[in-house]
Amino acid sequence: MPARATDALWRRARAGNGVWLAAAIMASGLRLFVRWSKREREVVYRGELAPGEQIMIRHVPPDGDGGSSAAEVA
Numbered sequence: 001m002p003a004r005a006t007d008a009l010w011r012r013a014r015a016g017n018g019v020w021l022a023a024a025i026m027a028s029g030l031r032l033f034v035r036w037s038k039r040e041r042e043v044v045y046r047g048e049l050a051p052g053e054q055i056m057i058r059h060v061p062p063d064g065d066g067g068s069s070a071a072e073v074a
Contacts (some may be wrong), residue, residue, distance in 0.1 A: 006031060 009024035049055065 003031070
């Protein structure tokens with residue numbers, strides 16, 4: 001839920017209406033859940049390239065058991 005809509009719900013909730021208060025609490029909880037459930041990116045390699053050096057990036061699809069099949073493909 002967008003932040004502006006959540007802010008509008010909190011403004012209405014402060015007026016004293018319990019229904020808007022419940023809606024604001026639910027919207028805020030949903031926003032927190034979405035923020036906390038986002039998958040963080042993992043850095044697998046970090047290094048500095050010297051002039052003239054290059055790297056090749058490729059994607060190897062995982063095999064059936066959840067592991068990488070890079071050894072089989074390479």
